[in-house]
Amino acid sequence: MSKQVKVSTREMYNLIEKLNARKDTKRELISEKELEPHLIRLREIQTARLRNTYADLFSDPQYFLAGEFFLKDIYGVQDFSQRNYDAERLYAIMSRFLPEIALQLLSDTIRLNRMTDQLDHLLSRILADMVDQKGEITQQDYIKGFRLCDNYAARKLQIDLATRVLKEAVQGARRRFFSAGLRMVRIPATRAGWKDTCDFLECGAQACKPMRNVNYFIQTIQQRELKILDQIYAGVPDLFSIE
Numbered sequence: 001m002s003k004q005v006k007v008s009t010r011e012m013y014n015l016i017e018k019l020n021a022r023k024d025t026k027r028e029l030i031s032e033k034e035l036e037p038h039l040i041r042l043r044e045i046q047t048a049r050l051r052n053t054y055a056d057l058f059s060d061p062q063y064f065l066a067g068e069f070f071l072k073d074i075y076g077v078q079d080f081s082q083r084n085y086d087a088e089r090l091y092a093i094m095s096r097f098l099p100e101i102a103l104q105l106l107s108d109t110i111r112l113n114r115m116t117d118q119l120d121h122l123l124s125r126i127l128a129d130m131v132d133q134k135g136e137i138t139q140q141d142y143i144k145g146f147r148l149c150d151n152y153a154a155r156k157l158q159i160d161l162a163t164r165v166l167k168e169a170v171q172g173a174r175r176r177f178f179s180a181g182l183r184m185v186r187i188p189a190t191r192a193g194w195k196d197t198c199d200f201l202e203c204g205a206q207a208c209k210p211m212r213n214v215n216y217f218i219q220t221i222q223q224r225e226l227k228i229l230d231q232i233y234a235g236v237p238d239l240f241s242i243e
Contacts, residue, residue: 035079038128042120043077045137050075053224062210063217066166069207073200074109074165075116083196084113090194101175102182102201105168109200112161119158122149146232159225163218169204170214 035043050071057063091106127145131137182205186198211217 035077036124039120039124040077041137042124042127043075045142046120047071047075047077053228054221057217057220062212064210065207066169066211066217069169069204070162070166073203074112074162080113083200084110086194087197087200090189090197099172099175101168101172105165105172105204106197106201108161108165108168112158112165115154115158115161119149119151119154122151140237143232143235143237147235152229152233155229156226159222159229162225163222166208166221167214167218170208170211170218172201173205173208 051058054067058067087106087110091103091110123145126148127137127141130141130145182198182202186202189195189198208214
């Protein structure tokens with residue numbers, strides 16, 4: 001059962017201030033780093049592939065914002081290290097205040113980001129060994145590199161986790177106390193330095209509100225991604241084919 005928020009904004013702010021005064025819980029800045037060139041190219045290729053695979057969803061107003069949220073805020077071509085680090089610290093601190101659905105969304109997103117980083121780094125290193133740093137990565141290179149990773153089970157889990165994150169964002173967006181909890185957290189958390197994490201949660205909730213046929217959106221993504229994954233491991237030449 002989801003819990004209700006039972007504390008005031010002042011109580012929340014006082015707690016965060018106390019935690020920030022302690023060395024073991026104070027928010028820490030970590031060094032931002034530029035993504036490696038071959039990792040950037042890989043994510044650009046995969047982002048373009050996703051836009052192509054789901055062109056029908058992106059053209060539908062009820063799904064457009066959710067699609068943009070996923071590509072930019074979850075699977076973007078940028079370093080999310082600080083946001084992910086903050087989210088992990090904030091998860092424990094906010095467990096008393098945020099609704100369970102928000103905490104689950106935060107937890108699963110952290111897990112998805114970790115898994116995606118690991119899988120993409122492995123694939124990008126394999127592709128970097130196959131092509132010149134300034135060369136183009138062909139579809140054949142991509143398929144070969146994907147199969148050389150030999151991690152079908154991990155990729156399938158990634159698909160399941162990504163669709164779960166989208167489902168949780170939709171569920172949260174439709175619950176009044178989810179938005180109430182985020183509003184309560186925003187001011188004290190922002191003053192304590194955790195604005196990016198709050199922005200992420202609120203952006204996800206707002207992006208999912210327009211969706212009317214949620215099941216179709218989630219099932220379409222899961223079914224198409226699994227089909228493409230199976231095509232890659234079956235050696236099908238055109239991995240973008242979803243007919």
